[in-house]
Amino acid sequence: MPLRFDLTTPETDDRPVFLSGDFCDWYPDLPAFQLQPIAPGRYQLDWPSDVALPDTLVYKYTRGGWDQVELDAWGGGAPNRTTRRTSGSCRDVVPHWRWYGHAVNPAWWPRLALDEPIPVPQLNTSRRVRVLVPFDYEQTDRSYPVLYLNDGQNLAGSGSDYGSWTVDRTMALLAGQHRHAVILVLIDHGGTERVSEFTPDRTLAGTGNGRRYLDFLVNTLKPYIDTRFRTLPAPVHTGIGGSSLGGLISLYGGLLHPGTFGKLLVFSPSLWISQTVYRDARRLNLPQPMTVYLYGGKQESRHMVSALNQLVRALQHAPERLNLTLVVDPSGRHNEATWGRAFLPAMQWLF
Template identity: 30%
Template structure:
């Protein structure tokens, strides 16, 4: 993979990787928007390039989007902090999702050779990044047709209730969800429900009519809530999406 550049868009850092063949022709490529600055692909770039070389994953344009405050931007509505003395959660993901869909995506599409339809546009993140990715599926399925929720924070206050209240599941083409079976086992707050709440979220989606062939669900044996396991799931999500 070739690092195209580190850009700034509307005051926010954007990290862009272009696939190996990008400079060699006029092909257009799917795009994957990645939360938390794109560490999910940046920290395993050599591995992804190897997987491309052996034909294990397709070539994709990756767009890493930085945030100054993930507790503000990746949460769907305000909620109290889990730890006394920490800032409360800000609940500004609708604004963040609108930024991605209505301003950043048109900018990327105007500068790079992208496939622009929802089926070729993915969004992925881990932890709160996984939560905001699913929320983007609810709010903007017209833009994001491939959604990756890696260890999504479905313990978040009221989120399962929000899902239950929806008349139908997100109208996305592909949804990838994963969780480690050891996540939350050392917690004594609501985060201890990481695994059962993720399973409940999956079951709700299927009960509401999400086609089984649109969902891939992975329980990663022995995995804790750590970036090494989030990154491990990224190629699986890419294969599923594209």
């Protein structure tokens, strides 16, 4: 059997796929090295019998030009591939492709559909809220799941002085995989009131207003969003997420309001600040199934991973209704850049 290249990619479009490398002076679109589609997102090429195989083959995949070369899952450059095989199959995956010189197709970016202060009567204040809808929201009549994200200042665009998750860019990347059909609601934190608003009950930082903040999300903001936009309002389609203290209050969104939030995105939660979080987790009573994505990095603190494992044990009393995964990143740190990279696989898993 000749050497076969078997390529899978979640991004499907009409552009052809080519193999390029040192064997052809890196020409990106030679007809002899065009892979043939055999299924959606699946391509194959048998090595031409009239071309000699080098001892070590160095190669990449393109969509017909170096402005359309393969990229990694986050839209960054992918290293060259190598193989010393002379027969059998090279099974490769390309998660993302450059789009005519762009890391992401500019047309796939989500649209900012709302950017305004929303009254928070529970706390006698207001809060800036932004809503990102899928790029093709206006071209459909479908309804969408919704993810409410805390610490909105640090989530889109250039973010704040702390950095950005760049969730807008991630949603554009997911659009290439047709997995972008989620409305994101970005809620700014309260500045000096952030610690209080993101901690329920009494904590090491004092008595928090987290219950009032969650009441705002459940009884003020969510009804407003469901009225303004085409949403799927049921808990199974409604998520809440955040990191650090924003991860803690997101966890409590599920613990205290499981009838509203059925999907939890919890990154590096500040479990240490709460004196009752494990007890509260053990008391979780689920009226319907809940999906939880927990993430933490080994480089954050010496206690992060052990605290997450303790939380998992506390939550595992209801496995028949709880779909939970814990992702531990060996290089993960406590910052926006880390959480931004974690956001893409979390969205793929949750939605």
